Amino acid sequence: MTKQQANWSPYDNNGGTCVAIAGADYCVIAADTRMSTGYSILTRDYSKIIQLADKSVMASSGFQADVRALQKVLAARHLIYQHQHNKQMSCPAMAQLLSNTLYFKRFFPYYAFNVLGGLDSEGKGCVFTYDAVGSYERVGYSAQGSGATLITPFLDNQLKSPSPLLLPAKDAVTPLSEIEAIDLVKTCFASATERDIYTGDKVEMLVLNASGIRREFMELRKD
Amino acid sequence: MMHLADSAPVTNNLLGSEADSQRTMYPYVTGTSVIGIKYKDGILFAADMGGSYGSTLRYKSVERLKSVGKHSVIGASGEISDFQEIMRYLDELILYDNMWDDGNSLGPKQVHNYLTRVMYNRRNMFNPLWNSLVLGGIKNGQKYLGTVSMIGVNYEDDHVATGFGNHLARPILRDEWHENLTYEEGVKLLEKCMRVLLYRDRSAVNKLQIAKITDEGFTLSEPYSLKTFWDFNAFNNPTLGAEGSW
Numbered sequence: 001m002t003k004q005q006a007n008w009s010p011y012d013n014n015g016g017t018c019v020a021i022a023g024a025d026y027c028v029i030a031a032d033t034r035m036s037t038g039y040s041i042l043t044r045d046y047s048k049i050i051q052l053a054d055k056s057v058m059a060s061s062g063f064q065a066d067v068r069a070l071q072k073v074l075a076a077r078h079l080i081y082q083h084q085h086n087k088q089m090s091c092p093a094m095a096q097l098l099s100n101t102l103y104f105k106r107f108f109p110y111y112a113f114n115v116l117g118g119l120d121s122e123g124k125g126c127v128f129t130y131d132a133v134g135s136y137e138r139v140g141y142s143a144q145g146s147g148a149t150l151i152t153p154f155l156d157n158q159l160k161s162p163s164p165l166l167l168p169a170k171d172a173v174t175p176l177s178e179i180e181a182i183d184l185v186k187t188c189f190a191s192a193t194e195r196d197i198y199t200g201d202k203v204e205m206l207v208l209n210a211s212g213i214r215r216e217f218m219e220l221r222k223d
Numbered sequence: 224m225m226h227l228a229d230s231a232p233v234t235n236n237l238l239g240s241e242a243d244s245q246r247t248m249y250p251y252v253t254g255t256s257v258i259g260i261k262y263k264d265g266i267l268f269a270a271d272m273g274g275s276y277g278s279t280l281r282y283k284s285v286e287r288l289k290s291v292g293k294h295s296v297i298g299a300s301g302e303i304s305d306f307q308e309i310m311r312y313l314d315e316l317i318l319y320d321n322m323w324d325d326g327n328s329l330g331p332k333q334v335h336n337y338l339t340r341v342m343y344n345r346r347n348m349f350n351p352l353w354n355s356l357v358l359g360g361i362k363n364g365q366k367y368l369g370t371v372s373m374i375g376v377n378y379e380d381d382h383v384a385t386g387f388g389n390h391l392a393r394p395i396l397r398d399e400w401h402e403n404l405t406y407e408e409g410v411k412l413l414e415k416c417m418r419v420l421l422y423r424d425r426s427a428v429n430k431l432q433i434a435k436i437t438d439e440g441f442t443l444s445e446p447y448s449l450k451t452f453w454d455f456n457a458f459n460n461p462t463l464g465a466e467g468s469w
């Protein structure tokens with residue numbers, strides 16, 4: 001008799017989309033609040049965003065249990081950092097920590113698709129985008145998750161990001177104002193919601209700037 | 224000349240060892256859906272008392288709703304023996320909580336967090352507790368209702384369900400649940416959902432319990448049955464008018 005194989009998967013995709021856009025002195029990080037499994041909606045009001053430090057906000061979609069575990073690990077590591085260095089972690093430092101944390105589980109990955117957004121040490125907006133095993137780069141904007149394929153081409157068109165191959169290197173942060181960027185994000189989600197079954201219900205947006213952090217919600221289609 | 228038939232059989236130790244025989248591969252005795260809702264005074268749960276052994280409805284007096292400490296109720300679907308194991312974990316958790324004797328007691332949010340970590344940890348070790356759990360309660364007037372699956376997926380909401388309940392009960396709850404349901408309204412709503420599950424879920428049995436938790440405490444109803452109606456014309460004469468039937 002052949003050996004019985006496991007008929008359960010340690011992974012599930014709970015869906016959702018995350019977007020972040022970096023501006024000259026602000027950063028917008030947004031994610032929808034729908035949590036799904038298969039063809040069912042589990043809940044319409046689940047936040048995928050966590051503020052890890054003063055100037056670092058992470059949005060993650062994918063397998064919710066792994067996302068939650070990843071959030072807890074990073075939060076704990078930040079607390080230790082604060083105890084040891086008596087200061088908050090900078091966004092680029094958190095970016096490296098996230099990459100290392102993901103790669104640490106290279107052979108049983110966190111099924112999490114992350115965007116990290118915040119302000120760098122000069123107060124400029126920064127966005128870091130990741131794959132599930134920690135490969136990352138700093139970009140001017142990014143989308144991850146089930147609606148990413150719908151949103152990314154739209155942002156490419158609207159933000160007209162300069163080629164990273166140009167010399168001298170041109171800044172990837174958008175010259176758009178904060179209000180314009182938020183409006184763009186709302187448009188992204190409204191569009192993605194139309195065609196992606198896993199995106200919808202509500203979009204939660206966090207805006208980081210010199211004066212602090214602000215949260216906004218917008219209703220999305222619930223079908 | 225090589226006599227392949229004489230070769231000794233290859234012993235394959237690469238694909239696992241005795242330890243693997245201890246891992247849960249599939250469930251044996253299972254419970255079906257559990258539903259939970261928040262209502263005016265606290266939380267209401269409903270679950271039937273069936274324990275299926277594959278397609279046999281083997282056990283019909285399985286209590287799948289249990290109280291946890293002073294403030295919480297747990298409902299489980301899936302492997303019953305794993306639920307009993309979870310109850311042992313929880314009993315130990317509550318015991319240590321009581322032994323502190325500091326006037327503090329674990330609330331539903333904390334118990335839910337603990338359960339989530341337990342389930343996720345077992346999933347990480349590839350030896351899951353094959354359950355979907357519903358955890359709810361009320362502490363100092365604050366209501367809480369959450370759920371966690373066998374791989375650690377967890378969330379809280381105003382109404383939750385496991386298994387078939389997600390497909391059949393949640394849509395009804397999304398339509399008819401509202402804040403400040405009275406106890407009678409809550410029970411009626413749960414019964415409506417349980418009736419649909421009884422008609423449509425093969426592993427449901429018509430013997431259920433309702434659990435209630437409020438700031439006053441925990442109550443578990445005596446088992447009872449729902450009234451069902453099978454006297455539809457289409458059921459009485461199912462092949463009437465069908466091509467080729469008699």
